Amino acid sequence: MSTSHRSYKNSFRFKLSNKKLLRQFPILAAFHRLVDGALIGFVFTVVAMSAISLHAQHLWALSFSRLETSRQLIYKLKESISILESHFLESKNLPTFLVETKTSDLIYLDKPDLERHLTKNVSTLKDHVNTLLFSPANHGY
DSSP states (O other), X not given: OXXXXXXXXXXXXXXXXXXXXXXXXXXXXXXXXXXXXXXXXXHHHHHHHHHHHHHHHHHHHHHHHHHHHHHHHHHHHHHHXXXXXXXXXXXXXXXXXXXXXXXXXXXXXXXXXXXXXXXOOOOOHHHHXXXXXXXXXXXXX
């Protein structure tokens, strides 16, 4: 074999031997590990930030679609109110039994004396329980 072939073969072995490289160039190997770790960290950071930005974009799109839906509902509600108001104003007729009046025709009454009409009602716990148990239930408003 020629010497150039041997040197190529030796240099090829040298490149594949990681332990030998560590012993011969410890600073270069440490720098290589540092760069590998930094690249892995950078890739992880890019993936995490991409996931966060995609999630934020999804939330924004969801909020925007809800906003558009609420705007459409508000528009439909205003339109319905205006239709009802116009229908009410068209069909509004004043009753014939109303009579025009003036302020001089009004009768003013004094405020009633509340203390005179109030009676002191002493109720006991027994009265409250009887009222609760034996009074009929009122349905509706």
